[in-house]
Amino acid sequence: MKHTNGPSIDRLTRRLTECPADFFREPVIAGRGIVHVPAVVNDLIVDLGGAPPRGTDALAFKRSSADSRNLLQTVMVAAWLLGDEFFVEEKRFATPAFNWLNNELAAVSKLVSAELFVSDPDRREELARMCLKALRLLPEGETKEHAEDRLGALDSVARDKLAKETAKEEERARKLREAMAAKEAAESAAKAGREW
Amino acid sequence: MVDESIIPGRAIPQQRLERNPLITADGYRLLRKILDNPNAPKWNYEVGDRVTVDDLPFIRDYRRLLFGERPVFSVSPPASIIEWVAKMRAKSRAFRDRLPEGIDIAREWAGISPMTREDVALRPQDILPVDADISRLIVYDTSGSTGHAMVVPQHPRSMGCHLAMMEFVLSRYGVFPKFGADSVACVDIGARVKTVVFANVFSVWNQAGFVKINLSPREWTSIENARRFISEMAPAFFTGDPVGYARMIKWGIEAKPLAMVSCAMKLGTALKDELEKRYRCPVIDTYSTTETGPLAYSAPDGFGMSVLPNDVYVEALDESGFPVAQGEMGELTITGGRNPYLPLLRYRTGDYGRIVPPPMGSADTAPRIVDFEGRGVVSFRAMDGTVVGQADVGLALRKHVFAQSQFVQLADGSLEIAIRPIPGVPTDTDGIEESVLSLFGDGQKIKVVEDDSLEGKKIAPFRCELDETR
Structure with missing residues (x-):
């Protein structure tokens, strides 16, 4: 039987503190930059047990506007988080993970600098909890109510x-x-x- | 319109004191002298400078810094601008919306989403800093280069700073007018179908006079009156747009100004040369927008325009929002300013140019804008053949409420007006038609349509496809 419980928040926030500096190299926008975010997401989705994104999905992280920088860097941090062994070994999170990266990070990236998801304890916890919610997992050792309350208290988009x-x-x-x-x-x- | 009749010994009327809180008896005498000149135009507006005694230290400090601390060329914003942006983040929602929590402003500058005219036109309340005292608010309206009808909030104090900038520009050409209550500092020349015509005195300029006139036959008893009036005003310098200056030549206006300053639209070389020859003074082109205030002036060495204020950062952006490579052509984008109601963050002006360092040894260290491509002037033709300027059309359209417009005169002379409505606000198509017909005359073919697809499009807001040979 598959897990309904996910990894602990501590585990995920610790992983975020270990996010490599390479993930913050300039994302490619309008032909400038170093990191090809679509390629990183493509590899991640395969690692999570899915097929490489096709059609419009394949273009989801290809951007031409300079102000997409923080979104793409947030996607990179989130991709690092999703690379946790727990998610990779399960091989069943490719679709919700892609949807989270593609649909939900834009709003929070307008409010929070990507670097804060690594350097700030509250924002690390917020991203970890957002991730688990998107994958329909509960943090290890928490009830649904507690998890919802805690995310509600940290939720940057809701506060804004x-x-x-x-x-x-x-x-x-x-x-x-x-x-x-x-x-x-x-x-x-x-x-x-x-x-x- | 003018309600201040001259009665010897009479005190300055209360209404005038409200408009010009610092006007003196000498200043008022000068103002009356201008208003009551027998050759004066038909005054149709009353206005003051609204500067109070509390504003003076701010304007004085601004002037001192303007002359003393010139901006320098840099490919990234100076520390003072970064600091200012960080401060504004705490006060303005529009800044917060563009600056995520924790952002390193200097490092991530290129990724900051630019403000646009649409932000100013539709969401000024989001830009307004939380601590701004709106009791001193004044407004100016503009149609500008992208067709967004726009009301721009301003503060009399900022307008006082603009006068200091004018002094700086003149000084760069060796012109140092003596401002006093015994003379007119400036006559502003326009040539439009309809515009405000008024006289004023500036307390910041020691009660010197200022007159705004319109060289339209409707505004004067005769052209001879206009000639006499301007000659009697004998201003230290003129301001005006190229259309007004061209009319000034056409009407044979005689004057001996120390300088002529051109604003509002790009001044062509031929007209500049003609003005210099005729009036024997420097003719200075300037770049200014209602939203930003004055931004640059033509450098005395002839190499482009020097950035004027020292409290803004000017950069040139490509379409993606990245700064262009040094010296490349890009959209001029402004951060900073002194308008307490409209702090600007990477504000796209819709004007283009290349930003380069000044030539070695230049007296002004400010960056230069070269190959400036500002707003062109589009003219239309009314039913009786008279020329209608885009400023006239803009003024007529601004009476109506909408988000954006495009005004086109087709090759057959008919007019097509596309209007992007503000969501939830119905477009008054009949009213728009009526306003435009008042300029073009009865019988003018005209079509007004709503068009939501204007949003986000880079369109020319005014276009004339008329075949002038017809």
Whole structure:
């Protein structure tokens, strides 16, 4: 019977602290850089028991915009995490692992620098827990409720969403819109020339 | 429009004091003298500088640093900019959204997602720093080079800093005007179908006068009046756009300015030469946008434009968002500034150029922008044959609410206006049509369509396909 329990959080966070510096070399974007992230993901998926990504999946980590850098580096750190022997030996995590890398890391990579997933204890734990959740595994020795609570407390994306939705932010936005609309109808100040 | 009738001995009206909190009796006398000049244009706007006594130390310090600490060429942002960006991360959501927690700003600079005009146009509240006091907010609107209708928040203090920048530019050409309440510092020249026309005094310039005029026949009793008025104003220097300057020549305006500063659009060599010949003074091209303020001025040695402010970092980016190789052509992108309501992080201007070091021995160490490709000027033709400028069209469109537009005059003279609406805000197509018809005349064929596909497209917001030989 396959595991329903995964490895311990300690094991995964320890692995993250050991992430090799090579994983932080410049990812290839628009023909520049050193690390070909699609090739790394391709090898990982095969190691996890899957077939190499084909079609659009094969292009998922090929990027042409400079601001994809942190996403690609986050994917590299996550790929290092997924290379843990536990996942590789099971040979059944290729599909959820690919989906996690492809669909879920973009949001968190906008909020957290990839390096923090290695250097910061909370962010290491967050990535480890995100990974287990994506693979439908429970951390060793934890109940489902405890695992969910703990991830909820660490969740960068949820925290950011909450901050954006707070009444204070909304109120501020409303005040600015009102002030700008009112001032638009009124006069501004003299300028020495157009656009000066 | 002007409600301040002249009564000898009368105190400065309260409304004027609100507009010009630091105006003196001498300054007000000068202002009245300008407004009541018998040859004056039809004033249609009232405006002050809104500078208060609390603003003065800031402007003074800015001026001192501007003259004293010039920027230097660098392929990466200076430490002062990195520090400023880190500080802004704590205050502005737009910065936080681009700077993940733990980012090494200097090292990962190239990966920082640039701001765009769309961010300024649609989400200014995300850029506004959390500690900004909006009680001093003023706004300017612009249609700009990408067709995004945009209202730009500003602070009177920042506008005062722009005057210091003007002084710096003039000084580089050996021009040091004496500003005082007995003279007009500057006349700003435009030639548009419709624009604001007003007089003002600048407290930052010791109560010197400023006049904005429009060389359109509708604004004057006669062209002769315009000639007389400008001659009587005898400004130390002119500002204006190339269209206004060309009209100035056409109308035979006589003047003896110390300098002429061109803004808003690229100044062609032929017009520059003609202006220099006719007015016997330096003609200085400048690069400025409403969102960033003044950015560069044509270097006196003729080699491109020198970056003007010392509180911005200018870089040139390729389409992917990477800085181009040194000296290559790229989109000019700005970080920094002094607008407390609009801190900019890698803001793509839509203008292009190559950034290079200044020539050896240059008096100004600031980087140069060469082969500048700014916004071109597109003209259209109204039903009666008169020329309608893109600024006029922009002004007419800005009365309406939408995210982006493209205005095209087809070869047969008809107009096609594509509008990308703001989600949830209906487009007032009838209103847009009416505004445009007021410029082009009744009988003008016109089609206004909604087009969501404009989003993210690099389009020319104004295009004229008219066959001028028809």
